[in-house]
Amino acid sequence: xxxxxxxxxxAIIAAGREILEHSGAxxxxxxxxxxxxxxRAPSLYKRVRDRDALLTAVAEAILADLxxxxxxxxxxxxxxxxxxALAGAYRGFVQEQPESFRLIFTASAPxxxxxxxxxxxxxxxxxxxxxxxxxxAARLVTAxxxxxxxxxxAGAFRLGGDVDEAFDYGLEHVLTGLGAQVR
Amino acid sequence: xxxxxxxxxxAIIAAGREILEHSGAxxxxxxxxxxxxxxRAPSLYKRVRDRDALLTAVAEAILADLxxxxxxxxxxxxxxxxxxALAGAYRGFVQEQPESFRLIFTASAPxxxxxxxxxxxxxxxxxxxxxxxxxxAARLVTAxxxxxxxxxxAGAFRLGGDVDEAFDYGLEHVLTGLGAQVR
DNA sequence: ACCTGAACACCGTTCAAGT
DNA sequence: ACCTGAACACCGTTCAAGT
Numbered sequence: 001x002x003x004x005x006x007x008x009x010x011a012i013i014a015a016g017r018e019i020l021e022h023s024g025a026x027x028x029x030x031x032x033x034x035x036x037x038x039x040r041a042p043s044l045y046k047r048v049r050d051r052d053a054l055l056t057a058v059a060e061a062i063l064a065d066l067x068x069x070x071x072x073x074x075x076x077x078x079x080x081x082x083x084x085a086l087a088g089a090y091r092g093f094v095q096e097q098p099e100s101f102r103l104i105f106t107a108s109a110p111x112x113x114x115x116x117x118x119x120x121x122x123x124x125x126x127x128x129x130x131x132x133x134x135x136x137a138a139r140l141v142t143a144x145x146x147x148x149x150x151x152x153x154a155g156a157f158r159l160g161g162d163v164d165e166a167f168d169y170g171l172e173h174v175l176t177g178l179g180a181q182v183r
Numbered sequence: 184x185x186x187x188x189x190x191x192x193x194a195i196i197a198a199g200r201e202i203l204e205h206s207g208a209x210x211x212x213x214x215x216x217x218x219x220x221x222x223r224a225p226s227l228y229k230r231v232r233d234r235d236a237l238l239t240a241v242a243e244a245i246l247a248d249l250x251x252x253x254x255x256x257x258x259x260x261x262x263x264x265x266x267x268a269l270a271g272a273y274r275g276f277v278q279e280q281p282e283s284f285r286l287i288f289t290a291s292a293p294x295x296x297x298x299x300x301x302x303x304x305x306x307x308x309x310x311x312x313x314x315x316x317x318x319x320a321a322r323l324v325t326a327x328x329x330x331x332x333x334x335x336x337a338g339a340f341r342l343g344g345d346v347d348e349a350f351d352y353g354l355e356h357v358l359t360g361l362g363a364q365v366r
Numbered sequence: 367a368c369c370t371g372a373a374c375a376c377c378g379t380t381c382a383a384g385t
Numbered sequence: 386a387c388c389t390g391a392a393c394a395c396c397g398t399t400c401a402a403g404t
Contacts, residue, residue, distance in 0.1 A: 003367060003368040003369060003404065004367095004368080005367090005368070006368080006369075029395090029396070029397085030396085030397065030398085031395085031396080031397095039369075039370095040369070040370055040371080041397080041398090042369075042370065042371085042398075042399080042400085043368075043369055043370075045397095045398070045399085046367090046368065046369080050397075050398075051397065051398090105333055105334075105337050106289075109337045109338055109339070111338055111339065111341065111342065114337070114339045115339070115342055118339070133352075135343065135344045135349070136344070136348065136349050136352040136353070137352075137356075139331070139334075139340060139344075139349045139352075139353060140327065140349075140352065140353040140356055140357070142330070142334065143327050143328075143330035143331035143333075143334055143353060144323065144326050144327040144330055144357075145326075145330065146330035146333065146334060147325070147326035147327055147328065147329035147330025147331070147333065148322070148326035148330070150288060150329065150330065150333065151288075151322075151325065151326055151329060154288050154292045154297070155292060155294055156292070156294065156297045156298070156301070157322060158294065159294065159298055160318065161318045161319070161322075165319065166318070166319050166322045166323075169316075169319040169320075169322075169323065170319070170322060170323040170326060173320075173323055173357075173360035173361055173363075174323070174327075174356075174357065174360055175360075176359075176360045176363050177356035177357055177358075177359045177360020177361070177363070178356055178360070180356075180359050180360070180363050186385065186386060186387040186388060187386095187387080188386090188387070189387080189388075212376085212377070212378085213377080213378060213379085214376085214377080214378095222388075222389095223388070223389055223390080224378080224379085225379075225380080225381085225388075225389065225390085226387075226388055226389075228378095228379070228380085229386090229387065229388080233378075233379075234378065234379090
């Protein structure tokens with residue numbers, strides 16, 4: 001005799017994201033998720049292969065959110081402004097959801113979702129430096145932003161200097177470097 | 184009656200680094216370390232507060248190595264060449280010891296060790312852009328390198344394009360951006 | 367057809383007992 | 386003074402038994 005479903009994959013992922021931000025990746029246990037969705041831990045295996053697959057699914061959901069935010073932020077017609085707004089949106093997202101940011105580069109990476117998140121950057125750099133250099137330029141911008149945010153989160157910028165100023169400085173000089181002719 | 188010491192903190196850290204590179208952070212268990220140094224797991228707690236402190240100690244040892252490599256690489260008198268060599272050395276280190284690279288920004292970060300590793304970068308940027316901008320420039324270079332290597336490791340650059348070319352492109356344009364006047 | 371208790375292997379960690 | 390076995394709490398995961 002069938003039993004009604006007491007939860008869903010969507011609910012599990014949503015619970016996972018909440019627990020992740022609240023307790024970090026180490027607090028994201030099958031037990032904790034099960035309790036939050038009102039079920040016992042073994043039942044989760046009906047919807048998810050194992051914990052690793054669950055982390056990947058959570059990372060995908062996070063990346064979908066981030067992609068939407070970046071796309072909206074980069075809507076300016078001025079390519080330079082679009083990139084500045086995009087960088088600001090990325091930083092805002094990371095400051096709001098630091099544990100989520102940590103996960104997307106840690107979890108058995110969902111490459112397609114990562115690629116999709118990079119697309120607004122790619123569009124903006126295409127407008128800024130042209131088609132031929134667009135991919136390399138996008139990788140430069142993405143790498144700088146991601147590295148900066150990771151180091152800021154790790155506290156590596158805590159000793160001396162103004163972090164906001166360092167962010168603006170980095171962004172300005174990256175954009176200048178992209179705009180200039182390389183000898 | 185005293186018992187002779189059967190291991191040492193140095194041996195534990197060395198064993199930790201080997202296991203880390205071989206089996207990843209999740210394989211770096213107290214059991215695995217104990218077996219490698221010829222002791223039982225509870226004995227490790229004579230030398231180390233807990234696993235977290237052990238990870239920090241391993242990260243510190245890794246950073247000391249990395250610092251030495253970067254310092255050597257950046258010894259050129261030409262500031263631009265110094266930065267290029269430094270970036271190459273960093274990338275080489277990460278390709279040799281990817282798990283070690285992952286750990287240094289993951290482990291309850293040893294901030295002083297991280298700061299020390301950044302010092303060769305700071306010296307090189309000071310020579311390149313002058314005293315006032317040195318710190319901001321170092322943070323730009325460090326962030327770009329670290330972000331690039333992390334994304335390369337995560338496989339985010341696996342889809343299309345030449346990764347080596349993207350690295351060179353990024354480095355050139357970062358240095359150009361630093362060298363140019365920002366309007 | 368989904369959910370559960372019980373069980374298993376495997377963690378980190380503590381501690382009394384050994385030498 | 387260091388090392389160990391035994392024990393504990395807590396993981397992820399499997400599976401037979403329930404409804």
